[in-house]
Amino acid sequence: MEHAMTLVIFTFLSQMAIGAFACLFFIDTYKEKISERSTVISLITILAISAVAVVVSVFHLGHPFAAYRALLNFGASWLTREIVFFPLFMFFVLLYTFFAKTKAQKQILGWTTVVFGAVTIFSTAMIYTIPSVPAWNNGTTLAAFFLTALLPGPILVQLLLALLEKRTVNFNLYTTVVAFLALLLNGVTVSVLKSGLPAAVESAGLLTASPLFWIKIATLAAAFALAGYFLLKKKAGTVSTVTTLFALVIVAEFLGRILFYSSGVHL
Amino acid sequence: MAKKQKRYAFLINLERCIGCNACTVSCKSFYDLHPSINRRFVRETSELLTGTPKRNYISTSCNHCDRPACATACPTGAYIKLDNGIVKHNQDRCIGCRMCATACPYGVPQFDPVKKKMDKCDMCVDRLEAGEQPICVVSCPLEAIAIVDLNEIDESQVVADLPGFADSSITGSSTRFILPKGTTVVRGGIKSWNTL
Amino acid sequence: MKKRRKQTQSRISNETLRTNPERMVTKLEMSSNEMETPVNENELQANETGTAAPVNPNEEKLVRKMALYMFLAKFYSGNLLKIDREMWNRLGDMVREEVSFFDHEKMQQGSRMIIQAVNDAAELEFDFNRLFVGPDRLEAAPYESVYRGTERAFMQAETMAVRKFYERAGLSLVNKNREPDDHLSFELEFAGYLLEESLEDSVYYELYEAFLRLHLFQWVERHCELVREKTANGLITGVSYLLQGLMEVERKQMNVLRR
Amino acid sequence: MSKVSRRTFLKGSAVLGALAGIGGTASSFKKIKPAKAAGKKKQVFSSCPRNCYDTCSIVTTVEDGTIKFVTGxxxxxxxxxxxxxxxxxxxxxxxxxxxIKYPMRQKERGSGKWERISWDEAYDIIAKKILEIKKEYGTTLPIALNKYSGNFNVLNNAVEGMLSSWGYTTRAQGTPCWPAGIDSQTFDFGAAVANDPEVMVKAKYLIVWGANPAWTSVHSMSIIERAKENGTKIVVIDPIMTDTASKADEYIGIKASTDGALALGMAKYILDHNLHDMEWMKKNSIGYEEYLNYLRNNITVEWASEKTGVPVEVIERLAREYAAAKPAAIWLGYGLQRHTNGGASVRAIDALAAMTGNIGVAGGGANYAQTECYGFNYAVQSAGTPPEGDKAGGDRMLNMNNFPAQVLAINNDPEQIPIKMLWVACRNPIAQDPEASVSYKAFESIDFIVTADLWFNETVKQSDIVLPVSSIFETWGLTASYWHYWVNVNEPAIEPLYESKSDLEIAMGISKRLNELEPGSCTYPTDRSIEEWISNELADDFIKKFGFKTWRDILEKGTAKVEGYEAAWSDGKFRTPSGKYEFLSETCAANGHHALPVYVEEMEVPKDRPIRLFSPHWKYGLHSQFQNLEWMRSIHNEPFVEIHPALAKKKGIEDGDMVRVESEVGYVEVKAKITHTVPKDAVVIYEAWYKEQNFNANFLLKATPSDMGSYATGQAGLAFHDQFVTVEKI
Structure with a gap:
């Protein structure tokens, strides 16, 4: 479990950071004007989260100081690709933070960063899309990993802006939709697993038997309800509602990731 | 004409295997492995493999697959598929990330808690090159393990799949099995049964 | 002083030892011609009248460490089991004297416990045997391989690595192959020997640091903690603090963190 | 820094000065030439001395004085x-x-307060105790020996010799394993002599009856596999679908303890259909008419089917096939005779083989065991003769299979000379004997207990002194099998670890001390080297038989085979009183059994404990050996009880549940393993000693004697498989 925990933390934090960057980039470049101070602080937060993710990930190696050797199999290994793309993502976040001044620069650097982030998430998902663990060997892995970017990521940005700018950007429609998709994915995953190989069926059993699974469903449902409520009320929400929302999705996605590893029954 | 390249593979004779684990222990001893590391695994397989219930075992090690999942998963390229069919793990390169263990459908690579690296069977490649048989082959008291050339054997006499053994087509497992023969079972009715 | 620091900081990596034993061996051969026991009484007496050179604090530290290594080695060899209370009192005072030099809490705690616990000397042998000797399964086996390779067997790779190290320093156990080379008392005695030799040849200091890093640091502290889990005997507990403290002092000096 | 000032420094250390005076100044190290450090590699022949059919000859690879690998x-x-x-x-x-590393003394038995003593101290303590007993009782009869099969190296018989050289003593006699069958074969043939097992490949038909060589004799199993590939039909008769049965062409799941009925039923069919070998019987046997009449008058195939649970048509077919195949072999295992009618069953099976003329035929035989190959001089044993003046006039024999109860009976009876001292060697009686609680009481009643062993175990725990014994790789040895016909030499591969010594060295050490204390008090020779002892063991004619010039010639190949046993009894010279095969044995009758191999009713199943318990041998261990080792533990470390799905269902037990198995004398709590390979009315727990687990199949065993054994081995055997239990889910 200790070993898997480092992977849980890495994948969760890295995906959240990628999602947060994408969100910040879109707001910054295409939607609303945010103060440079807020942008930089948010970007540094994203970098910090990414750095923590990297440090934690190294600890799951038997030989952390030989981690550089993990770059040697780019041609075949999705793990190598992940290890190449995530630092590239971080590097471009850094460039974006300090060197993107004009809108054109922001667009070029921002899009590059988003692409590297997306490729990172894709690579991570592909590491686990393997026949030896039937529960992972389908599209739900990719969907789950992208949802971790798309749900807690933007809400993190929303929270940061709420704290820094003392105003709440209205994400309610987006959050409601994505939370609904996240809820839906649970149902899809369970039904996919149940119709799969015996090991996948066993995974489905482990999943639904776990109290963590139901806590995850409950927190997602609460997030959906909260965002939906403000959507109907046409209100942006306060710092405390955004904080609540963030707490809910963090718990949901983190538990989801723990479950992902703990219910992955090997052939 | 050049001689065709050999494709080495393990051939396990289930009719002979008695599940004794002599292969596991002799290998552990010969290679001075950490006690938690087994390069061979002996498992019970279905009692009903041949119809009537009886004790059946499979002894497997690394299956030296045609499309090794370990090699694809490994970020350091520590696994190489040699021309002779053997999948060799280069421990000097290994960083102990354990992705190979996750990716292998057979759970073959194991984490050595002292070396903090992965460990697996290399079919005693050094011995093979020196013209000797692997340790498990020469140790098995029932001579149930053999090394064969997949180019030479009659595939109709062997199988690649068994209950309790992951689908060989996923990674192209090279291990082949000779199935056990059926045993005629006579079990008398026992009268005292109903009074238990 | 400066020169010494430079020497103490030079490191021999495991790699060097493995790949270049000849170099080490030649150096060792040039430096030591005859075998001496760490304490050679005849020589001591012969030099009784010799005047001491100005005391170099760094070398004083070496000698004091050496004294502690020898005390601990004797303890683990079982030689101190049969001594009487009075002797324990004297030893305890002497150990305290050596320890006071280091200003390290754990070591001082250890020496205090040894002095206070002389009453435990009566049960010392039984507890000592239960933990380290047998005949029942050892509760805190004092063998490196037990900590590094689980409780597999002696004389496997871990024990042989220690043997190789002794051999590189030109030593071999008198009881070779009758007792595992990686018994704590041998390893401690060896560390003490290297320290003594280093007074004359800095190569031995390099070996000493390498031995600590590659062997003693790898298991001794875990052993000490296990000992304290398994016994309430004050003497043994005191020794375990003393030993662990010594390791911590060494780590600090060599700047090696415990993993 | 000069050498002078350096030494002054050293002197300045009070601790170093003080320490120098304690335990000597000698270093644990010696200086070596670094160039010489590289280890030398060699291979030596060793021999496995365990209580096992296979008694293997081993090649041990030694590098720099340590063992790296062993192989055959x-x-x-x-x-x-x-x-x-x-x-x-x-x-x-x-x-x-x-x-165990050093000789040690325990302050109080079971206290775990051990003090290390030197060998000299150990010898001194033991010798003084012996002399004290001798002085008080005028005999050494209060000294008892409990030794058996932990090590069958012939040199280990020095323990018996050592006790004899003190005087007349009390001995645990007999054997738990095979005595009923040995008696049967002795009555029938005059001795147990099996065909060379390597000739099994010549059999056209092979019945493995109550043996599981796949677990207990893998090399024989290999021969059986070869035979099968040659076309031999393999039939296994066993209540359990063993691994051997799983490799057979046909498996007969017989009801336990009814093997005699099956043999008699088959014989009846063979007689009725005139498939028997009248010529062989007339020429080689006595009592065959009486036997055939018994079959005619008392046996029907239907009766046999009723008894055994084997359908009539199967018995008939088996009989037909067995009688028609020439040659046809039967391997009688030790399992089938561990019953209250086990000896009788073996006689019935012997008779089946004899009536079909399969005796004295290569590839045939009624193969149980052989005691022929022990062609040693037993010099280590006979070297000990009681010194003058022991008033007892002879050893006192107790039944090994009921040793603790008999010790207690003696020590509670003021009329008898009590047992004051016990020597345990090559054995862990507290763990391996039935009724452990009685063992503890018996031990308590004895003043002074010495155990010589390699391992700390329950018996050592209850001892006053423990002596470390060297392993096979640290001393000389000679071994011979009770199954195949090879003699193996065991050359020391490494130096003895710690302070361990062989049993022979211990015998000499104690003798030396006894004679120092009281000259003439012990006759055991102390002036021979171990190699001299070895040379004394191999008799001259034995050496000649192999064409050797000296005993050392055996070291060239490590092993030598006694030829001439392809077909035991082919010379027709049976060692019975009549010189013939005895269907009708007066000796047997004189020993309280039937003269003819008649059916003896099996033990009745108790109503309150209706489930039979089998506790056969375990594949990863031999009695209390091996299963405790780290490497074995990495493969398997969890005892289990095998239960048939039908019984499990009835008891609400699922695979992996913990269950309580309880007998008249004790209980164990163990994990259930559901399998179709055991009978519905029985459970199977394999006997083994697991390190640090409060589990042992022997907790459940009652010391119920088997029918035979006292004639040839001195004492009756144990009915290990007539044990009955209840099984409940916890």
């Missing part, structure tokens, strides 16, 4: 260059941290 000796065609799983663990066995 190719020169021995039975061992065939391969070992069993237990044999491959030997490097782990020798270097286990759990080995």
């Amino acid at each position: 000796n190719m020169n021995n065609t039975y061992t065939n260059g391969r070992l069993c799983v237990k044999g491959y663990t030997y490097p782990n066995y020798v270097y286990s941290p759990d080995r």
